[in-house]
Amino acid sequence: MTKRKIELLAPGGNVDSIKAAILAGANAIYCGLDKFNARNRAVNIDFDDLQGVLHLAHKHNCEIFLTLNIIILESEFSALVSLLNKLQNTSIDGVIVQDIGLLYVLRKHFPSLNIHASTQMTTHNEGQIKFLSKLSATRVNLSRELNLKEIKALSSAAHQQKMLTEVFVHGSNCISFSGICYMSSVHGGNSGNRGRCSQPCRDRYLTTTAGKEYPLNLKDNSAIYDLRELYDAGADSLKIEGRIKGSDYVYTVVDTWRKQLDTFYRTDKVGEENSILYKVFNRNFSNTLLKGDISKDMFIDNPRDHSIKHLSEVNSYASADDLEKGQLKLYKEKEEIKSSVEDKINSVSAIKASLQINLSGEPAAPLKVVVKTPDSEFEVFSKCNLLDKGTEALTKEMVLKRFKAFNDTEYFIEDLNLEEIKGDVYISFKELTALKKRILFILNDSRETLEPIKLPAIKKLTKENEKPNLSVLISSEEEVSFVDETNAQIYFQLPNSFKGKLDAYVDLFTQNEKIIPYFPSVIIGEDYDVAVDFLHCVKPKLIVTNNTGIAYEAYQLGIDWIAGPHLNMANSYSLLSLKEDFNCSGAFISNELNKQQIQNIKRPEDFQLHYSLYHPIVLMTSRQCLFHQVTGCVKNMVDNTCIQSCEKHSSITNLKKDSFLIEKSKGNYHSLYNTNNYLNTAILNDLPNVFSSCMIDLRDVKTETKLNFGKREVISFFEGLLNGSADSEKDVKKAIHPSVNGQYKKGI
Template identity: 75%
Template sequence: MKELEIVTKRKIELLAPGGDVDSIKAAILAGANAVYCGLDQFNARNRAANISFENLQGILHLAHSYNCEVFLTLNIIIIEREIPALISLLNKLVNTSIDGVIVQDLGMLYLLRKYFKSLNVHASTQLTNHNSGQIKFLSKLSSTRVNLSRELNIHEIQHLTSVAHENNVLTEVFVHGSNCISFSGICYISSVLSGNSGNRGRCSQPCRDQYITTAAGKNYPLNLKDNSAFFDLKELYEAGVDSLKIEGRIKKYAYVYTVVDAWRKQLDTFHNQNKIGEDNSHLYKVFNRDFSDTLLKGEISKNMFIDNPRDHSIKHLSEINSYASADEVEAGQLKLYQEKEEIKALVEAKINQLSAKKVPLQIHLSGECGTPLKVSVTTPERTFVVHSECDLLAKGTQPLDYEMVLKRFKAFNDTEYFIEEMSLEEIKADVYISFKELTSLKKRILYLLNGSKESLEPVQVPAITNLGLEADKPSLSVLISSEEDIYLTDETKADIYFQLPNCFKDKCSDFTDLFTRYKKLIPYFPSVIIGEDYSIAVEFLKQLKPKLIVTNNTGIAYEAYQLGIDWIAGPHLNIVNSYSLLALKEALNCSGAFISNELNRNQIKGIKKPTNFKLHYSIYHPIVLMTSRQCLFHQVTGCEKNRVDDTCIQACEKSSSIINLKKESFMIEKSKGNYHTIYNQNNFLNTEILNDLPAVFSSFMIDLRDVKTETKLASSKSELIQLFENRLEETANSETILKKVIQSTTNKQYKKGI
C-alpha cells in the first residue's frame, strides 16, 4: 500500500455502467454509488441490450433501496421526426425517481431547460467537453454535470473542475474501460463507412479493425489500450473531480461486478485508510486490452497502443509468470479460464438474489354511504391509508365498482409499482363517488408512493412553425487555411472563412495581424481547443473583435456571445433539429448554423429555423473521419519520438495513409499547429441538395483547404469558386462541368442519413 499524506473527507461518486438488468444488479451489489443505463431508444450504446421503460421503474426502486442513483443515457443527436416521441418520454421521466439524464443533443438541452426543469441534466462526453468556455456554455443551458473529454490530463481536469464548481456544475471523468482514439462526438468514421453513426449510438468501431500492415509493422494501427486510472485516485481527488466513471455498457455482469468491486475497494481504502492499493490483478481477470493512464498523466506516447483488439487477459498472465514450458503455459491458461467461470458463477448467484421487478401494491377499498371512502395501500415495506374528502353517496352517475376504480388507479402501473391485488369487498351496498374525487385520491396516493413528490401533468410543447422567412438566393462561402490563398478575397464576392489551428501557442499576435490586414477574412474555429490554447484563442477574440466568426467549438461560441460578436455554429456541432437552433439563438444569440452533413434530404426537410436566423450547409469538403490527440504516425510510419510534446503539435507536418482489408484507404494528416486528423479517401460533394431543398439555405460552403485525398481537381481554386457560383446561379451545364472538374467524390452520407 502507498501511504498518503492528506486526510480524505470528500466522497467521490463511483459511477458504473449498466447495459442490461443483470449488469445493473451487479453494479449495485459491487458498491456503485450510481449507475448509468439506456432505454431501447435515444441512447449511445445501440449494441447494448438496454432496458425497457417498464424495467426502468423496477430498477429505480431496487437501486434507491441500496442508496444507488440511476442516470439515464439519452446521449444521441435527435432528428426532427423523433421529437414527439422524445417529448412523450420526457413527460414520463419527470414522474419517475430518475436522478439525472445524460444528454448530447443541444435541442434536447433546450427542451429540458424550458419544459422539464425538474430533471437533472448531465452533459455527455459526446459534447467534446475540454475547455472552460464549454463548461459555461453548458451551464447556461442548465447542465448540472459535465463528463469531461477522455483526452485531458490531470492539470487540465483540475482547472476545468474549478471552473465547473464556480458555475455550480459537477465534473465526471472516465477512469476505466475502452479508450476512443478520436475525440468523442466528432468521430464520423463509422457513419461514413457503414452509415452507422457514432452520434446515434451505432458505432461499428472501425478503429478496432485490422488494416493492411503498416510501414511500422502494425496491423491494428488505431487500436488503443484500455484506460485505467486505478493508481491515480489521489490525483483525481486533489483535482476536485466529483464522479469517477467506468465505461462498459456492452459488457456483461461478471465484468461489471469485478471492475466496480475493485474500484469500490480502492476508493474505500483511500477514504478510510489514506492509502492506495497497489494490486490491480483483478482488473486483468476480465476483458481488457491492457491498461494505460498516460492521457491522464499528460504523456501521450506510443505505449498507449496495442496491436490486438482482443482480450489481453491470457497474454498478461503469461507476461507476469515465468513459465518454463508450454505445458505450464497451458496449465496457467486453463486456471484463468476456470477462474473466469467461477467469477461468473459467483456473480450470477448474487444477482439472482435481487429482484428488479416493480413493487406489488395491494389496494383495499372500504366504506358505506355517508362516510368517506377509505383506501388502504400496502407495499412490501409499508401500509398507509387515505380517505376521500367527500362522503360516499346513495345516488350518482355510476356506482363505485372495480372497473371504475381501476380506470382511475391504473396510473399506478406506470410507476415503480403495479397493482397486484385490488379489493372492493368491504364496500357496503351500491355507493357513488365522483370521478373528480377518485382522481384526487389517485394523486394523493401517487404523492405518497413517490416520496412526497407531486406528479406533473404532461407538458404540451408548442409546435415550431418556420418563423424564418424563406432564404434569399443562396450565397457561396469558401474555407481556406493558408495565407497563400488569401488572394481569393479579391477574386470573389463569396465569404472567405480562414481556418484557425487547434493550437494557438505564440500565434495570437500573428493571427490578429493577419485578420487586421485582410478585413474580408472571417475567423473559422476548429472543434478542439484545449487549455492554454483556449485562453490564447479567447485573447485573440478580445483583441480582434471581429464582426463575425464561425465556430465548431462551443467554448468559443460562449466567448463570442459574451463579447457581443456575431457567430455561426459550424458543421461539427452536429445540429440536426429545430430545437437546437432555438437553443443557440435564444440562449447564446447565435445568428446562423450549419446543418449536419450526416443528414439526408428528408431529415433536413423537417428542420424549421427561428426568425432572423440563417441556415448553412457544407456542399463540398474533405470528410473528417476523426481528430485525435494521439500521434498516429507511431503506428503507421514510425516516429523517432516516443511521446508527443509541444514541438510536435507546433512544428510537425506529415501525411500518410492506412488501408483496411476492404482496400479502402484513409488519409492521415498532421499539419502545423493541429492535431492528427484522418480523412476519407474521397471528398464530399453534394449538389443534389440545391434541387432537393430550394429556398432553405442562405449559404453553401466549399472547403478549399489543401488536404490531400484521392479527389482530384482539374481547375484552379479561382476557377472552382466560379463554377460553384455558376451552379448556384443555375447556369446551363454548370452541374455537368463541376462533376467533370471534381473527380472521385461521394455524397453517401446525404443518401443514407442517420
C-alpha cells in the same frame, strides 16, 4: 479531516449489469432505454425495467442516470417529449444529453430533470463549461483525452458554475475525440452520434510500415492507481465504461474501484493490487492520457481480450504444459467469477414493487383506501362520503381504470380488494381522481404528479426565392487575396493551437478585415486562452466556430457568430437555443442528414442556415500520434513541438481494401480523412430556398479527390452553380473528381 466523497459511476447495459453494479457498491449507474441512447448495441432496458431498477437502486442509496445522449432528429421530438413526460414523474436522478436542442427543451419545459452533459459534447475548455451552465447542465462528463492538470482547471471552472465533473477512469478508450468521429457513419452508415458505432477503428488493417495490423487500436483506460491525483484534481465522479460488457465485468470492476475508494477514505492510501481487473475483459491498460504522456505505449496491436496474454507475461512458465495449466486455471477463475456474480444478482429482484390495495366503506361514510407496499403501509380517505345512489356503482373495474397510473410508477397493482365495501356505493370520478393523486404523492416520496407538457409548435418560415451565397474555407495566407477576387465570403481556418503565433494571426486578420475566422472543434487549455486573446485583440465582426467555448466567448463579446458543421445541428430546437441563448445568427446543418431530415427543420426568424457543399471528410480527430503505429516515429511521446511543427501524411487500408488518409499539419492534431471528398450538388435542387449560404472547403488536404482546375476557377464554377447557370453542375463535377455523398443519401 474527513475526505469528501467521490461518486463511483457504473455502466448498466441491461438489468443484470445494473444489479451487479448496485451490489458491487456503485453510487450511481448510467443506463439507456431502447431508444435515444449512444449504446444501441447494448441490450438496454424498457420503461417498466427502469421503474424496477429505480426502486432497487434507491433502496441501496444508488442513483440512476438515463442516457439520452444522441443527436435528435426533428421527427423524433414527439416521441421524445412523451418519454420526458413519463420521466418527470419518476424518481430518475438525471438525464445524460448530447443534443443542444434537447438541452433547450429540458431547460425550458422539464426543469425538474437534472441535466448531465455527455462526453459526446466534447467538453475540454472553460468556455464550454460556461456554455453548458447557461443551458442549465448540472454536471459535465469531461473529454476523456484530458490530463490531470486540465481536469483540475475544468473542475474548478465547473464548481464556480455550480456544476459537477465526471471523469472516465476505466474501460475502453476511443481514439477519436468523442462526438466528432464520423468514421462509422461514412463507412457503413452507422453514426456514432446516433449510438450505432461499428468500431471500424478496431478493425484489422493491412500490415503497416511499422509492422502493425491494428494501428488505431488503443489499450483500455485504467486510472486505478491515480485515485489521489483525481481527488486532488476535484473530480466529483469516477466513471467506468462498459454498457456492452457483461455483468461479471461490471461487478468485478466496480467492486475493485469500491474497495480502492474505501481504502483511500479510511487510510489515505491507494492500493496497488489490480490483478483481478486482468481476469475480466481487457485490452491491457494504460493511464497515459490522464498523466499527459501521450505515447506509443497507449496502443495495443490486438483488440481482443488480453487476459491470457497478460497471464503469460507475468508468469515465466518453464514449459508449454505449465502454460496450458496456467491458462486452464485462468479459464476456471473466469467461470468462477461469472458464477459468483450470477448467484449475487439472482439474490435480488429489480422488478417493480407490488401494491396491495384494500378499499372499505359504506354509505354516509368516507371511502378508506389502505395501500401496502413491501416496505410500508398507509391509508387515505375520501373527502366526501360515499353515497347510496348515483349513476355507476363503485366496482373493481372502475377503480382499476382510475388507479392504472400506479402501474406507471415503481409499483404495480398486485391485488385490489373491495370485499370490505358494504353494499352498492357511489363516488364521483372527481373524488376517485383526487384519491389517486394523493396516493401517487405518497408513493412518489411526496412529489406532486406533473402534468404532461406539449411543446409549442415552431412556425415554418417561408423564404423569398433567393439564391444562396457562396463561402470558401481556406487555410493558406497566400490565398487571402481571394477576398478581393470573388464575391464569396472567405473563411480562414485557424489551427487547434497557435501558441507563439498569436501576433501573426492578429496582424493577418486586422490587415484583412474581410476574412472571417473559422475555429476548429478542439481547443484545449492554453490554446483556448490564446484563441480567446485573439478574439479580444481582433474583435472580428463575424466568426464561424465548431467549438462551443469559442461560441460562448463570442456571445459575451457581442461578436456575431455562426455554428460550424461539426456542432451537429440536426433540429429546430438546437437552432432556437443558439439564437435565443447565445445570440447566434446562423448555423451549418449537419452533413450526416439526408433530404427529408433536413427538410423537417424549421429555422428561427432572422436566422440563417448554412451547408457545407464540398469538403474533405474528416473521419476523426485524435490527440494520439497516429503515425506511431503506421510509419513509426523517432519520438515515443507527443510533445508541444509535435503539435506546432509536425507535418506528415500517410494512409492505412483495411482488409476490405478501404483506405484512410492520415494527416498531421502544423498547429493541428492528427486527423483521419476519407479517401474521397464530399460533394453534394443534389441538395440545391432537392431543397431550394433553404440555405442562405453554401460553403466549399478548398484547404490543401491531400486526398485522392483532385481539382482539375485552379482554385479561382473552381470558385467561379460554384458561383455559377449557386446562381443556376446552365452547365454549371457539369463544370463542378468536371473540376472535382472523384467525390462521394453517401451520408446525404442515407442520413442517420
